Amino acid sequence: MSLFNQVEEIKQKILHESEKISDEASLKSFQERFLSKKSELNGLMSHIKELAGEEKAKFGQSVNNARNAVQEAFQKKADEINQKILERKLEKEKIDISLPSMNYEVGGINPFYLVQDEIMDIFVSMGYEVKEGPDVESDEYNFQRMNIPESHPAREMQDSFYIDPRTLLRTHTSPEQAHAMDEKGGKPLMMICPGKCFRRDDDDVTHSHQFGQVEGLVVGPGISLANLKATLELFVRKMFGEKREVRFRGSYFPFTEPSVEVDISCMNCGGKGCSTCKGTGFIEILGAGMVHPNVLRMSGYDPDKVSGFAFGIGIERVAMLRYKIDDIRKFYQSDVRFIEQFKRR
Ligand code: DAH
Numbered sequence: 315m316s317l318f319n320q321v322e323e324i325k326q327k328i329l330h331e332s333e334k335i336s337d338e339a340s341l342k343s344f345q346e347r348f349l350s351k352k353s354e355l356n357g358l359m360s361h362i363k364e365l366a367g368e369e370k371a372k373f374g375q376s377v378n379n380a381r382n383a384v385q386e387a388f389q390k391k392a393d394e395i396n397q398k399i400l401e402r403k404l405e406k407e408k409i410d411i412s413l414p415s416m417n418y419e420v421g422g423i424n425p426f427y428l429v430q431d432e433i434m435d436i437f438v439s440m441g442y443e444v445k446e447g448p449d450v451e452s453d454e455y456n457f458q459r460m461n462i463p464e465s466h467p468a469r470e471m472q473d474s475f476y477i478d479p480r481t482l483l484r485t486h487t488s489p490e491q492a493h494a495m496d497e498k499g500g501k502p503l504m505m506i507c508p509g510k511c512f513r514r515d516d517d518d519v520t521h522s523h524q525f526g527q528v529e530g531l532v533v534g535p536g537i538s539l540a541n542l543k544a545t546l547e548l549f550v551r552k553m554f555g556e557k558r559e560v561r562f563r564g565s566y567f568p569f570t571e572p573s574v575e576v577d578i579s580c581m582n583c584g585g586k587g588c589s590t591c592k593g594t595g596f597i598e599i600l601g602a603g604m605v606h607p608n609v610l611r612m613s614g615y616d617p618d619k620v621s622g623f624a625f626g627i628g629i630e631r632v633a634m635l636r637y638k639i640d641d642i643r644k645f646y647q648s649d650v651r652f653i654e655q656f657k658r659r
Pocket of ligand 1: 485486567
C-alpha cells in the first residue's frame with residue numbers, strides 16, 4: 315500500500331472513531347490517541363524521508379489535510395458535547411421564579427353608568443355641553459330659582475335631607491339649569507348635566523332615596539315646543555329603537571310652562587297593555603317643558619327675547635326599561651350576581 319493510501323486509510327479510520335465520541339471522557343481519550351504528538355498520523359511523517367522531491371511536499375500536504383479533517387471532526391464533537399454539558403447545567407440550576415397568579419375578577423359596569431354614558435353620548439352627538447353640579451345644594455337653587463318659593467306645595471313632593479335649614483342634598487338636577495344660565499351670562503346655551511339626586515322616600519321596588527337624573531337645557535332666541543318634541547323623539551329612538559312610540563302628555567312642573575311628561579310604548583307588551591305598564595300600553599320616562607319665564611328672568615335672561623326648553627331624565631327608569639330590571643334597589647345593593655350580568659365581553 316502506498317504511503318498516500320495509508321494516510322487516507324488512517325484518516326477514515328480515525329474519522330470513524332470520532333463518531334463514537336459521546337461524552338467528555340471519550341472526547342479526551344480521542345484527543346490523546348489521535349491528536350497528540352505521538353499519534354498515528356504524526357508517526358506517518360517519519361516516512362517522509364523515504365520519498366523524493368515533489369512527492370515529499372505532496373505527502374506532507376496530505377498528512378496535514380488528514381490532520382485538519384480529524385481536528386475538525388474532533389472540534390465538532392467537542393462543541394456538541396460542551397453544548398450538552400451547558401444545557402444540562404442550565405437545566406439543573408434552573409430556578410422556578412413563577413408563582414400562581416392571583417385570580418383577578420373582572421367586574422361589570424353598573425347598568426346605571428352604562429345608561430348614563432349612553433344618554434350623554436346621544437346628547438353630546440347633538441352638540442350639547444356636559445356640565446356637573448354639586449350634590450349639596452342651597453335651598454335657593456334647588457327650589458327658589460326653580461320657581462318653587464318657600465311654602466310652595468311642590469316642595470311636598472321633594473322632601474330632602476337637610477344639612478341645615480338653607481342647605482340640602484339636591485332633590486333633582488334642575489338647579490343646574492340656574493347654574494348653567496348664571497355661567498353663560500345671558501348667552502344662548504345647550505347643556506346636559508348628569509348627577510345624583512336624593513329624596514326622603516321610603517325605598518321600595520320603584521323608589522330609592524338616591525337616584526340619578528340627566529338634566530337638559532336649551533336656551534336661545536326662538537326655541538319652541540316643536541324643538542323640544544323633535545329632540546326628545548330623537549333621543550327616545552336612539553335609546554329604545556326606531557319602533558318605539560312616543561307620547562307627550564300635558565303635566566305640571568313649577569319651572570316649566572307648558573309642561574309635559576314623555577311616555578314610550580311599553581317594551582314588554584308592545585303597547586297592548588300589561589302589568590309592567592299597568593294596562594296603559596305606555597311607560598313614563600321623563601319630564602320636560604318650556605322654561606318658565608320666571609326661571610329665565612331670575613337667571614338674567616329676558617323671556618321676551620329668548621325662550622328655552624328643559625327636560626329631566628330618570629337614569630334608573632331608563633335603565634330598568636332598557637335592561638328589564640324589576641327593582642330599583644338592585645342598582646345600589648352591590649350584589650355581584652347582578653353586576654356580573656353587565657360584564658362587557
Ligand atoms: N326636576 C323634575 C323632577 O325631578 C324633572 C323635570 C321635569 C326636569 C321637567 C325638567 C323639566 O327639566 O323640564 O321631577
